[in-house]
Amino acid sequence: MGGISGPDDDAxxxxxxxGDGDAFTLIFDRHRDAVFRHAGRKFQLSHVAEDITAMVFYEAWRKRVFVRVVDGSVLPWLLVxxxxxxxxxxxxxRRHRSLLARLPAPEPVDDIADVFVHDDTRERRAADVRRALATLRPLDRDIxxxxxxxxxxxxQAAAVLDVPEGTIKSRLSRAKTRLGVLLPVLGPVGARPATEGTH
Structure with missing residues (x-):
């Protein structure tokens, strides 16, 4: 049971x-490392594994009435x-990467071929797009x-988001325009925005 003494998981x-939060804390302390290791096998980035671990225990608390204790342990449910x-x-x-690939390219600039030369350059461009997307309102990102x-x-999008179809069309157009303006301005990560007249 992870080396932590006390009542068994079933109790x-x-x-x-x-609704006992202290009991849930004991469960968390007992199984957190095992869940984190399991998440780490799927995602090598520790911050992603941390996020997954937090979500797993959030789901465990939210669905606590439906959690199955197997052979006196809640760990199997947590790992599943x-x-x-x-x-x-x-x-x-995957969807995020696909969205990035589908967005229109920014206006050509000098040495545009450099964007495709190295993986790290492509990553910087992807970061530009993520930063630009972050400036949009949640509804615009959903659209x-x-x-x-x-x-x-x-x-279809209007039905999913429960907003008028005209709102979808107008917000989609504005969001695309905003991204088109922001992407050339942002430039590479860590770089200062270019000003007119510079090369």
């Missing part, structure tokens, strides 16, 4: 189901949930995701 989880959360994370990252990535029509 603790009955307290968790009743880790797989589920990791799959969602991987899917999210870009649905209409550009998922290739939904404006009518």
């Amino acid at each position: 603790l989880w009955r307290q968790v189901v009743a 949930t880790t797989n589920y959360v990791a799959r969602n994370q991987a899917r999210h990252e 870009l995701t649905l209409c550009v990535l998922e290739e939904m029509t404006a009518r």
Whole structure:
């Protein structure tokens, strides 16, 4: 049981189901490292594994009435949930990369071929796009995701987001325009924005 003494998971989880936060803390302390290691096998980046671990325990608390204790341990449920959360994370990252690939390229600049020479340069451009996307309102990002990535029509996106179809069309147009303006201005990560007349 991870080397932490105290009541077994079955007894603790009955307290968790009743809303006992202290009992949940004991469960977290007991199994957090195992969940983190399992997440780390799927994502080598420690901060991603940390995020997945946090989400797993959030789901455990949120769905505590439905959690199954197997052979006196909640760890199997936690590890299965880790797989589920990791799959969602991987899917999210694939969709994000696909969205970046579908966005229109910025206006050509001198030495535009350099953008494609090295992987680190491409990563900087991807970071530019992420920073530009971060400036958009959540609804605009959702509209870009649905209409550009998922290739939904404006009518379909309107139904999903529960907003008028005209709102989808106007916000999509403005979001694309804003990205087109921001991307050339942002430039490489860590660089100062270029001014007119410079080369």
